[in-house]
Amino acid sequence: MSALTERITNKEKLGFGLGDAASHIVFDSSVAILAYFYTNIYGLSPAVMGTLFLVVRILDAITDPIMGAIADQTKSRWGRFRPWLLIICVPFAVSCVLVYSTPDFGQTAKIVYAVLAYIFMTIMYTAINIPYCSLGAAITADPQDNLSLQSWRFAIAPIGGAMGTALILPLADFIAPGDRATGMQWAMGIFGVIGCLMFLTCFLTTRERITPVKEENMNILRDVRILMKNDQWRILSVYNLAMLCGVVVRGSLLVYFVQYVLHQGSGIISIFMLATTVASVIGSLFAKSLGTWMCKIRASVWVNVLSALVGLLFFVLPTEYWIPAFIVHIALNLLQGINAPLQWSMITDANNYGEWKTQRRITGMNIAANIFVIKLGVAIGGALTGWGLAWFGYQAGVEQQSAEAIRGVLILFTVLPAIFYLITAFSIRYYRLTEDRMNDIIGDLRQSKFQTQS
Template identity: 40%
Template sequence: MQGTRLGIIEKIGFGMGDAGNNMTFAAVVMYLSYFYTDVYGISPAVVGTIFLSMRFVDAVTDPLMGAIADRTHSRWGRFRPWLLFIPVPLAAACVLMFTTPDFSQGGKILYAFVTYAVMSLLYTAVNIPYCALGGVITSDHRERVSCQSWRFVLVGVAYLILNSGLLPLVEWFGGGDEAFGFQITMGLMCVIALGMYAFCFATVRERITPPVQSSRNPWRDLRTLAANPKWCIILSITFLQALQFFLRQGAAVYYANWVLGLGATGISLFVTLGVVGKMIGTAVSPLMTGRISKRSVFLGSTLLLILASALLFVIPGSTLIVATLVFILINFFHGIGTPVSWALMADAEDYGEWRNGHRLTGVSFAGNLFFLKLGLALGGGLIGFLLSWGGYDAGLEQQGSDALLAITLMLTLIPAAICVLMWGAIWLFGLDDRTMDRIHRDFEARSDARHAAEDDRASFEDDDMRPASTHPG
């Protein structure tokens, strides 16, 4: 095992990969529901159905992609080549997803489903290898937190670019044609994303080679992982964290628009301030985990996230500054826990290797990404269904009380309730820093014993091959 300390350029490079992901993915999280309902003219219930339906496909394609990545052999490694070849078609699919052809209502729904499906599949082909890359650049579990912190700081930069620029650019490029404005703006964002992917590919290296036999069946890999209780708990944490985050982020635009009464510039500023709060939380996370166990930091930040979310529910929309400050705090507490959760994923994988001798990096992170996307899908679906339940109508000048309540609940109490479940899962996870230190010391002892056995065998073979001494009779 190589507990390599990473240089600042490589940490930035690793973060740039996910920044590239989020130049497209954040647009899906924060604006696609709004684009479908308010620009393209699809009903909220249909939008929710589109988001949920792709997860049945992901149940097959995500572990398959993880198995393919684990079995990839190239001069660039197992996971890096996917960051070289897939981003260009992903960018094209994203632009098509934000394109509005003049079809019938049925044609619009079919077009939305197909383009969303293609984008999701290509995103899988990039993001699973990217996430797995974080598990093979170093085995130092503290260095992993630092690396993941840089990752999510740069994800925050991508969010800042997207949120501060997207709606104003849509207005500027569109000149009153919001659909055309979205298409051109997303094309620009995708070009920026391609540069980020290229920087990641050029600066990051794979150092840990997962000991995977190519003859192993991918479904057997999944059974091996399922026998690791820590991995199963991490899947639930990934799902719950994604669900509360994507639900809140998707609702933020509606909240800023209808509850706070902000225009395009005000919505961008509101969402951008939330991103800044998350970036600050992400930046201080490694400072906290350098002094306190990762698990304890995650537990504490999640508790504060619950309290801040509940507080925002009782704050009236007329108190714009107070509501914005609490929204920033919510994102700050979420930012503290985000890099920790991804570092815990790698800890769970280390635990599995320590327990059963198999390291299945690609399939392991594929499972996590599937549950992340399941959280995204359910979050997007809940937004559509709850808006429909509240009687939301994009054509109204003012929404009814039920619609406003649904929007507020999606930003506050529902994510808080999800975080309560997440806190319990973190508690059950159990692996703290002292346990991980013992596991890595055991890895080193096993490696030393293996090398000593190999040296003894080589010495024995040399003695066996040496000619016998002859003595005169």
């Protein structure tokens, strides 16, 4: 059986999914908890926090393509991408602890420490996550098998997301009652160790089957020029940027929404966070069936339109009770659970299309560029969150916020993400890699035929 079409086992899909669960310990906590940690526990102002998120992510403009190029050129008996899971898993765990540490420094020194710790975490995340995400395209090229692989991945990934979101506050309070700063540091240390073990399991249970058509020396500028010829990647960049802005703005503000708009404490916050995980898992299980039934592109359009409309319901719901908002929150995350496997399946398709179009397989650079765009969305979403809170007069570390600040939380939580989801839905309408077209492309690649030869 050809490596391009060899079927993969459920054991390998499970192991691959655990790698993303480890990544989501950092990613989900950065989206949902880190803003709250920096403003309400660490003591940064919202404006400083928002600027921190944006400035540090600028570093990814350098590190992401470099890591993608390094991964593409890696040669080992384990393949190009798997070795990095083994090398970086321990520093990755250490970075989790450092970011959630609160040193006894003056305000200026605390800002400097926050910047350095956040930079270290983003570098470690880049060094392990880009090879991990590239690994999916090296495991299989079959479109349906790849969608199944991504569905498993996003069904398992929320395990890590739950650690970094729903479980961190209860565990912190259990470890250090009355001292949430110390408790969060220890909680992230425990989750970092678990994430390290997940990456090791991913390393041991997966196999790289897809190799480049030809090997060339590392040349980042050449690979970037090749990438820019991929018109479908350019469309996905707009799609990914807008989607992540919406996801991050709403995710970052969830804690603020539950605490200040619904007037609920950490127990209900954790229930909302856990519902995010469970609903995302359930939603991801429907992605393959929905993508097969109505095509991935149409499915993604409708999922994002519905995400915009459902999210706006928060704006009109009564705030005296938290149950109505909780039900809407579940519906919204069911939709987002469907979206993630569709998104990454299309990223893999665009990588195969790029090889077919340019006769050069630059998986690491392709994934690095996509992850950079995703991180840019995270940075912009985080910055808009901090700046928006500052605009509406939110005060860091203050229990009682003004009516204007609470109104601002509600507006930012509902209207702003809806705008980004509609941009996402509009942009993906121009994506052209349908399943039929991808089957033709994979057939050409199997015969070493390319666009100029077809």
